[in-house]
Amino acid sequence: MEKKTYPKKLTLPKKHLLPGLLALVLLVCWMAAGCLPSTAFSRTRDFPADLSDNTTEQTEASDIHLIKGRFKSGDTASDVLGPYLSLQEIYCLEKQSRPVFSFTRFKQGQPFDISLHQDRFVAFAYDIDDRHRLVIKKEQDSYDIRKIPIQYDIREEVISVHISSSIFAAVKKAGHCTSLAGQLADIFAWDIDFAKDIQPGDRFQVLVEQRFRDDAFQGYGNILAAVFVNKGKAHKAFLFTDADGHAGYYDEKGQSLQKAFLKSPVNFSKITSYFSASRLHPILKTKRPHPGVDYAAPKNTPIKTVADGTITEIAYNNTMGRYMTIRHFNGYETSYYHMNKYAAAMKKGASVFQGDIIGYVGKTGLATGYHLCFRVEKNGHPVNPLNIPHTSATPISLSEKERFVKTIALYSEKLMTAGSLARSTP
């Protein structure tokens, strides 16, 4: 087992961060929804739910008593530290800590531990998020206060899943956390439309990092390699970090998976109406063109911009509801109708980057149910969103080719040793 610091958030170009963020949000939601224990989960050791129970979990290592707990709703520093420090001391500590971490940012549910020596306060540690930890140590007359990276044990695992209905059901049935589906959707967002392309018989295999702390599973890290067989075609992705530190996913030929347009603005939705010259309008009951694609999805499903661009219109009208239009390169424009709400900071003239969440699915305006009506125009003429061209971003440079080939050979071997999918699908 290799002990290493979990890498900082992938230094992907900005356009990659939001899909990543989405994955994180999904992860949190799904974790909250209760992801089923797999073998890895069985070792999970939970902290006591609240401080009042903590005293029962005091562990004695030499003379140090370690008290573990989690912040409860409304807990402040004095609620947690009050039993061990005077209000005056907490006040000083709060002030000293401010440049490193403000005590107003303690979050409900986050774990902490307090170390005592002969009932006297020695140290306090708090998980700021899943990457950083606040560590406060008492010194003679002051405190040593630091924000340090959380040390995880990274174990690599190969996970194979066959899809018989939905990708979520399949991942869950195989005993894994459904956040994996979100991570995969982000990796293949340019090649597979998770709204319309996934079908029974599809399957995937991933080489993924699992993060452990004190032998307890703490969630997935990076997907290092993946093979996704969709409609009989194998799509491959390999994580590679270039000499400048930019990480991205590439196919085995070194082509970036990242393309000019995402395949779909909404993951895991269902297409309910296609681009058409004439369709019966569901409310108006008249035949009229439908120059777009409708994606049905639950209320407040995130909507992502399919390419970099500038917001040219953001408004409300009785037909389109809350909508937004974004101007891209080469005369392309995309529009997103019937949103329930816009994402924060969206305004006319603002720049957006591919994969950014721009709003949330709603049914404002003339709409029968929750859906996104997605439209694309090229030089002012409607084009079918499902037919927009897919040119790739920069491939691996020649000087990095050798290192890239070695990396994917290593990952491929790990995938193949574990199962037959990668081997059987060219």
Ligand SMILES: [Zn+2]
């Ligand atoms: Zn529509």
